[in-house]
Amino acid sequence: MVSYLLLWTLAVPLIGAVFAAVCPDRLGRWVAAVAALLTFGLTLALGVGRQSGMWHELDWAWVPEFGLRLQLGVDGISFPLVVLTGLLTLLCCGYSIWHTPKPGRGNILGALLLLIEVGILGTFLAQNLVLFFIAFEVVLLPMAAVIAVWGGEGARRAALKFALYTLAGSVLLLIGVIAVVVLTGSGDMVNPPPLSRDAQLWIFALFAVAFAVKSPLWPLHTWLPDAHTEAPTVGSVILAGVLLKMGTYGLIRVGVGVTPEGFAWASPVLGVLAVAAIIIGSLVCLVQTELKRLIAYSSVGHMGFVLLGISTGTQAGLEAALIGNIAHGVLTGLLFFLAGAIKDRAHTGELSELGGLREKAPWLAGILGLAAIGSLGLPGLAGFWGEAFAVLASYSRGGPLWTTLAVVAAIGGALTAAYLLRLLRKVSHGPLAPSLSTAADTRLVEAISWSPLVLLALVLGALPGLVINLAAGAALITEAVGK
Structure with a gap:
């Protein structure tokens, strides 16, 4: 099943990281938490339409000159890890709203947590x-x-x-x-x-x-x-x-x-x-x-x-x-x-x-x-x-x-x-x-x-x-x- 949910699952935390980084400290923390919440919702949505093999797939020509393709997918091995990543990132971003080790940089911390989430989710979804x-x-x-x-x-x-x-x-x-x-x-x-x-x-x-x-x-x-x-x-x-x-x-x-x-x-x-x-x-x-x-x-x-x-x-x-x-x-x-x-x-x-x-x-x-x-x-x-x-x-x-x-x-x-x-x-x-x-x-x-x-x-x-x-x-x- 071709699914753009896979693309949005990576795009939302990436966009959220950019906005959190440029916002003031307190607002940036909230932006990071909201982006993490939306991403967690998308990870849960990937569980809809379960079937044998890959549940959702996306295959785009990425760099055609080198034969590189943007191949994403989720199945029973990757799905629990994808959801766990979304949940823990949400909990950490939410926790950081009220508790940041070095006040004044909470928005940057939130942005970095979202970037880490993009990398981890990309690892679990890459095909x-x-x-x-x-x-x-x-x-x-x-x-x-x-x-x-x-x-x-x-x-x-x-x-x-x-x-x-x-x-x-x-x-x-x-x-x-x-x-x-x-x-x-x-x-x-x-x-x-x-x-x-x-x-x-x-x-x-x-x-x-x-x-x-x-x-x-x-x-x-x-x-x-x-x-x-x-x-x-x-x-x-x-x-x-x-x-x-x-x-x-x-x-x-x-x-x-x-x-x-x-x-x-x-x-x-x-x-x-x-x-x-x-x-x-x-x-x-x-x-x-x-x-x-x-x-x-x-x-x-x-x-x-x-x-x-x-x-x-x-x-x-x-x-x-x-x-x-x-x-x-x-x-x-x-x-x-x-x-x-x-x-x-x-x-x-x-x-x-x-x-x-x-x-x-x-x-x-x-x-x-x-x-x-x-x-x-x-x-x-x-x-x-x-x-x-x-x-x-x-x-x-x-x-x-x-x-x-x-x-x-x-x-x-x-x-x-x-x-x-x-x-x-x-x-x-x-x-x-x-x-x-x-x-x-x-x-x-x-x-x-x-x-x-x-x-x-x-x-x-x-x-x-x-x-x-x-x-x-x-x-x-x-x-x-x-x-």
């Missing part, structure tokens, strides 16, 4: 490798600016580290994209022309490293804790909630879709790296002393579960990756909102200087508890399904390697519970810390910003099929790759 690469790169400079300008004391160093790491990954992605286009004469991601097995092996290796940097996956994750620790609250929410998903989505859509033989060849290595990320990320979290840094490292482990699901090459594995991506975006986005609220009140994120939050701000402590136990994988909340399905998919794959990976990943799940319960003990329980002696409970604007994420954590925990069933057709294709 052409060249367009995918361009959208993938659009995110880099605006996110680096958000970290550098509105971040903490070490923000510039963290932003530079983020930029250098992602730029290095981008170079590898560009080489892979150029190789595919040169060898096949096409950048089509929906019906990619066949590549020789030898070409697929080395091209997939390039793609895998590039997407591992963006996700980030161990051992290419070291930019993430610094970026999260120094970024403003809205930057951390977008970074963890949807920007990291560009890597795992790219691995599915580009790595598996364009170079399936390369993926099948490398899947055991990916499985081992995934489990290493789960265990190492959890162990590092157990010794972390700073709130946002702990939550940042938790993403390494959670993305490990997503990669484990993908690496199995089975239907259950892809389902685990899809629901794991969405659950992580919802729960970790909520955790970073809460971490920002706690640091605003206590003026510190050091766990040794926090404690007794439930005595002074019971609602805030309660929401933190919900987000933490959801993130550790408690049955009935969104985080359970991704971890459980990933372990099950690995065990079902059979053989000594995959069975061992399933067992070790399950141990990693227990470690996840340990460090998140430690977080709750340090922050919410015990005697009231002096830093929280005057802390206010959840404010109205915070409750409005957080409530959709709380609701999604509950709904997806009870009804994971809302995400899983959307991608049934695509999951069957990936299962065929694993056989």
